[in-house]
Amino acid sequence: xIFYRSPASKTGGPSGxxxxxxxxxxxxxxxxGGAILAVSSGSQGGLFSLKLFGLGMILVxxxxxxxxxxxxxxxxxxxxxGELDEMERQLRFKALSWGYSAFTALALLTIVYVxxxxxxxxxxxxxxxxxxxxxxxxxLYASLLxxxxxxxxxxxxxxxx
Numbered sequence: 816x817i818f819y820r821s822p823a824s825k826t827g828g829p830s831g832x833x834x835x836x837x838x839x840x841x842x843x844x845x846x847x848g849g850a851i852l853a854v855s856s857g858s859q860g861g862l863f864s865l866k867l868f869g870l871g872m873i874l875v876x877x878x879x880x881x882x883x884x885x886x887x888x889x890x891x892x893x894x895x896x897g898e899l900d901e902m903e904r905q906l907r908f909k910a911l912s913w914g915y916s917a918f919t920a921l922a923l924l925t926i927v928y929v930x931x932x933x934x935x936x937x938x939x940x941x942x943x944x945x946x947x948x949x950x951x952x953x954x955l956y957a958s959l960l961x962x963x964x965x966x967x968x969x970x971x972x973x974x975x976x
Contacts, residue, residue, distance in 0.1 A: 828886045831971035838963035841879040845955055848872030849948045853938055856945070880959060888965040906965060914961035921956065 829837065851869030855862040883889060891903045892910050899907060932939050940946045 829882055831966060831969060834883060834886055834888060834962070834966035837879045837883050838959055838966050841876045841883065841955065841959055842963060844872045844879065845876035845952055848874075848876065849952055852948065853940075853945065856942075876955065880955060883959060883962055883966075886962070888969070889962045891965060892961040906969070907961075909968075910961035910964045913964045914957075917960050917964075918957055 848869045848871070851865060851872065855865045855869060891899065891907050892914075896904060896907070928937075929939065931937065940949050
């Protein structure tokens with residue numbers, strides 16, 4: 816897992832509500848931007864603004880993911896097990912197992928789509944740019960799904976009192 820140990824990651828960083836918003840934004844904006852770029856890639860000229868919008872959506876996803884990757888919840892998901900206390904280990908186990916299940920379901924849906932697209936002529940990645948977009952999308956989802964699970968299931972520490 817990707818993890819950057821921010822000095823504020825142990826306690827500080829974005830609130831739970833902010834992390835929920837950022838993970839959702841990243842997980843929704845990237846596929847929208849990728850789909851827009853895939854649809855507009857075959858056209859010549861006239862869809863420059865559509866391509867720009869697709870790139871903008873991908874930029875929004877990357878900018879939303881950046882603060883999440885240095886957050887306290889990402890520390891639980893990505894830190895060494897020896898660095899975590901017992902509660903954090905249990906949270907990590909739940910987040911990783913949910914993330915694995917969600918990622919596996921998405922991979923199976925992708926395989927079904929590829930099978931259908933092969934027979935019906937729907938869009939499939941055929942260029943380096945298209946495969947690059949698929950790779951970075953899978954990377955983003957693998958990195959953020961466990962953290963998104965924690966963001967959506969844990970209460971904010973300041974609200975628990």
